């Protein structure tokens with residue numbers, strides 16, 4: 088008889104339940120069940136269009152800027168603003184780069200590196216155990232967060248859910264004094280990236296995890312999803328307005344019965360492929376750690392370069408939008424992948440909305456990876472608890488942003 | 500140095516902004532790493548809340564399982580803190596899920612720290628008070644006290660025609676002097692008037708400085724001559740707190 092073992096999916100950005108269907112020592116199947124619920128689209132109905140970017144920032148406290156900018160772009164396009172002011176575009180780009188750094192830093196230090204250290208130390212690790220065992224650990228994580236938070240706070244008043252993008256533009260520009268404060272933290276941020284790189288290669292953390300490499304393989308047939316599918320994009324915010332695009336990407340539910348059979352891939356690995364990276368480089372979740380770290384480095388360099396852009400310091404910040412009835416969608420690269428916001432506006436208020444988050448796109452593949460993992464590990468007669476632990480590790484390594492998934496989970 | 504009190508950090512329905520705030524400031528991080536953690540599923544493998552000295556709860560209660568978890572937390576932890584406006588008042592989640600409850604509607608709480616997100620300064624002061632055995636108090640003044648704009652000059656009834664400041668607004672004048680609604684007078688201070696610094700009127704995310712939002716709001720609205728559609732006004736004043744809830 089098959090029994091259900093329910094575990095809390097821990098070390099992710101909002102807990103969920105993982106249900107393992109077990110027969111004896113063999114794990115037959117895995118499901119993910121929501122523990123919380125939100126109905127963001129329901130609450131947006133009737134809200135004035137200009138209030139949307141601030142509201143949707145509260146979908147995810149880890150990637151609020153991506154939601155702010157995607158919604159701003161969609162609303163601007165719907166209300167006839169073809170191109171926001173240059174200063175606004177420059178500020179948004181800088182803020183999104185900072186958010187990529189912060190989100191990847193939290194993923195690396197809170198979720199992925201502890202997973203690798205658990206191989207090196209041969210025991211489960213987390214940010215608290217590592218902050219004691221590896222004295223540099225909290226310091227290096229702190230340096231990267233301090234850098235990204237400084238950029239966000241200089242532009243939007245605070246590091247957590249800053250107020251940066253509005254429909255029609257942005258709230259503030261960079262000043263010479265802000266630039267100095269950001270630059271002061273640059274050196275330590277770069278040093279932190281080098282320190283992590285050293286962990287991965289000189290201390291061979293990645294090699295040590297390779298004993299389980301097979302468990303972390305992606306399905307053979309994957310389809311890329313990036314907002315650059317039609318235009319070159321790397322770290323840039325580009326808009327493509329196409330309501331029908333939404334239908335190309337199946338919205339998946341948390342319940343495994345409903346997940347799509349197609350393995351979709353979005354996020355750092357998909358962007359790496361879109362930039363011409365090798366397919367072999369993305370087919371295993373352990374290699375995504377390296378890709379993420381490279382993105383952090385690229386984003387820090389891009390921030391350093393962007394600080395020289397005159398557009399950041401001068402010019403109009405925001406255009407007034409005209410009230411009209413229309414609908415548009417916009418997509419951009421959020422840290423965890425392609426994010427799409429769609430709005431239908433009637434008399435200046437939201438009549439209908441739909442938000443497709445990276446984790447919704449990744450979820451079908453995550454469930455596939457988890458089910459493939461339990462099948463393989465059961466065939467290899469791995470102990471049941473080991474299989475359960477590694478399944479949770481695979482989900483964490485893939486995309487821990489369960490908050491973005493919850494934005495539209497009805498009460499069950 | 501390790502402090503003696505064991506901490507539990509619990510997430511209910513919300514956006515993860517509140518718990519992630521503890522990793523957002525180097526000062527907070529230093530404190531956080533020095534505290535023994537009993538339960539913090541966002542970053543540790545803890546499966547069950549055992550006993551803890553202090554439980555910090557963020558998010559609103561939407562599901563029966565969340566309500567049961569919260570009750571278990573209350574039973575097993577000596578002190579319970581509601582962190583963030585979702586936990587304290589229902590926040591944005593209560594706009595989305597009609598049956599959503601704030602934490603104090605389900606269990607007794609020892610401390611609330613509102614804000615969406617809660618201001619780093621308040622979270623820091625609370626943590627320092629906890630580890631040093633000091634006392635933490637929320638500010639009892641309103642946002643106007645921290646506001647960089649000039650104090651309100653008009654006398655009631657104050658005409659209000661806008662929810663977004665008009666373009667010709669003078670940089671340093673009170674929003675209400677420009678016929679723009681601002682909830683600063685009925686909102687607890689502590690955030691440093693961060694929105695107003697950016698040119699955005701206060702939406703009241705920290706909630707009222709004293710108990711009843713609804714009655715304070717009613718008094719405030721009664722001195723205004725509001726020339727706005729009622730639905731737009733209600734959308735504005737109930738962005739973070741369901742009017743009538745308190």
Ligand code: SF4
Nearest residue numbers: 513514516583585615
């Ligand atoms: S109070 Fe605000 S920051 Fe905190 S969980 Fe709720 S929406 Fe997120």
Ligand code: SF4
Nearest residue numbers: 643646673674681683
């Ligand atoms: S009403 Fe608003 S703008 Fe005016 S003083 Fe108070 S907080 Fe400042």
Ligand code: SF4
Nearest residue numbers: 690694701702703704
């Ligand atoms: S100004 Fe008002 S809305 Fe803004 S953070 Fe402060 S209390 Fe919240």
